[in-house]
Amino acid sequence: MDAADPLARFRDGFNFPRAKDGNACIYFCGHSLGLQPKSVRSSLDEVMREWADLAVDGHFHASRPWIHYHQLLARKIAPLIGAEPLETVVMNTLTVNLHLMMASFYRPTTQRHQILIERGAFPSDQYAVKSQIRFHGFDPEASLVELSPRPGESCLRDEDIVSVIDREGDSIALILMGGLNYVTGQVFDLASITKAGHRKGCRVGFDLAHSAGNVPLRLHDWGPDFAAWCNYKYLNGGPGCVGGCFVHQRHAHAGDLPRFAGWWGHDEARRFEMPPDFQPMAGAEGWQVSNLPILALAPLRASLEMFVEAGMERLRAKSVSLTAYAEFLLSQRPSPRFEIVTPPEPERRGAQLSIRIRHQGRKFCDKLAVAGVIGDWREPDIFRVAPVPLYNSFTDVYRFAETFFQVLPKE
Ligand SMILES: Cc1ncc(COP(=O)(O)O)c(C=O)c1O
Numbered sequence: 209m210d211a212a213d214p215l216a217r218f219r220d221g222f223n224f225p226r227a228k229d230g231n232a233c234i235y236f237c238g239h240s241l242g243l244q245p246k247s248v249r250s251s252l253d254e255v256m257r258e259w260a261d262l263a264v265d266g267h268f269h270a271s272r273p274w275i276h277y278h279q280l281l282a283r284k285i286a287p288l289i290g291a292e293p294l295e296t297v298v299m300n301t302l303t304v305n306l307h308l309m310m311a312s313f314y315r316p317t318t319q320r321h322q323i324l325i326e327r328g329a330f331p332s333d334q335y336a337v338k339s340q341i342r343f344h345g346f347d348p349e350a351s352l353v354e355l356s357p358r359p360g361e362s363c364l365r366d367e368d369i370v371s372v373i374d375r376e377g378d379s380i381a382l383i384l385m386g387g388l389n390y391v392t393g394q395v396f397d398l399a400s401i402t403k404a405g406h407r408k409g410c411r412v413g414f415d416l417a418h419s420a421g422n423v424p425l426r427l428h429d430w431g432p433d434f435a436a437w438c439n440y441k442y443l444n445g446g447p448g449c450v451g452g453c454f455v456h457q458r459h460a461h462a463g464d465l466p467r468f469a470g471w472w473g474h475d476e477a478r479r480f481e482m483p484p485d486f487q488p489m490a491g492a493e494g495w496q497v498s499n500l501p502i503l504a505l506a507p508l509r510a511s512l513e514m515f516v517e518a519g520m521e522r523l524r525a526k527s528v529s530l531t532a533y534a535e536f537l538l539s540q541r542p543s544p545r546f547e548i549v550t551p552p553e554p555e556r557r558g559a560q561l562s563i564r565i566r567h568q569g570r571k572f573c574d575k576l577a578v579a580g581v582i583g584d585w586r587e588p589d590i591f592r593v594a595p596v597p598l599y600n601s602f603t604d605v606y607r608f609a610e611t612f613f614q615v616l617p618k619e
Contacts, residue, residue: 377408470497
């Protein structure tokens with residue numbers, strides 16, 4: 209499989225952490241922080257050099273003028289998430305963007321004040337939605353609706369999500385779900401959630417932290433009102449990298465939507481006339497607040513170039529095989545000591561497998577790390593691994609499985 213892999217050459221473009229024996233680790237943690245592309249250094253050097261040589265003139269006269277730098281990146285990300293460039297902006301970080309989106313799209317009234325979220329959503333999202341509910345004078349006890357799996361099940365059923373929306377939708381102001389649950393690795397059916405939500409008059413937004421650059425997305429066609437994601441996981445933009453935001457085209461000219469404004473969201477053509485009143489740019493860029501941290505964007509530029517070259521379709525095809533291979537190898541040696549909780553259907557998962565490890569705790573993950581396999585642990589019992597198609601190989605998956613069974617205690 210590795211010999212026939214059209215994407216195999218991209219592996220050499222990344223720096224891998226080293227294990228104790230000096231060999232490259234089997235890095236299966238791209239769902240948390242993607243590896244560093246080697247090309248990041250020259251991308252950063254370019255900005256450093258031009259800052260030194262041009263100083264303020266770099267805004268307009270750098271080889272990639274800083275004033276438009278973020279737009280170069282948004283144009284590369286848009287096709288990865290199935291969006292139009294007008295709908296895509298690179299700015300801030302994920303939770304900040306969720307708040308900015310909620311400022312516009314969570315407008316609770318006494319009849320319609322609830323936010324629907326999945327139970328066990330990423331904590332930052334839970335804190336964000338609860339704080340928004342309180343900010344508007346409501347109580348999370350009454351205004352937060354959480355979706356839970358059926359008793360004895362780990363994942364939500366798509367039909368259960370839609371039936372909660374059908375049942376409770378009249379009082380739901382906003383549906384805000386992960387595109388892919390960070391603990392279980394389950395991919396949600398974003399098209400039907402959006403459809404069901406809009407049918408009931410709810411606003412719909414998604415946290416795509418674990419979806420962007422991982423699974424196919426068609427945001428424009430599916431039609432959610434907004435989405436936000438981070439660029440440091442599958443998109444390899446570096447720790448704390450600037451995030452991204454999608455606002456559907458139907459809101460592109462909704463200048464009257466309430467929002468928290470700043471000068472970078474002001475009509476670009478007149479921004480430097482410094483007028484006192486805010487005129488938002490059309491599209492997602494109208495939600496920008498501040499000018500962009502170019503040094504933090506330079507690594508993302510390097511990384512996105514690799515992504516565009518590899519192509520999302522080819523990446524997804526390899527990802528489906530890699531994940532299936534990992535699942536196949538684990539299922540060859542069943543044991544009561546572990547269970548894969550990620551759904552088995554390829555369309556309901558991405559690169560990630562979440563494995564429930566019984567009676568071991570975090571030390572299981574630590575032992576694998578010592579043996580050179582980097583996954584991560586989510587309390588109380590989930591070991592997560594992500595064979596990432598851009599830089600992992602089928603041999604990595606094989607070696608991971610061998611090490612997994614060496615570390616897993618025998619019956
Ligand atoms: C699903 C999800 N949402 C939100 C966040 C928070 O991201 P940030 O620190 O960029 O706001 C993360 C971070 O890993 C995440 O995985």
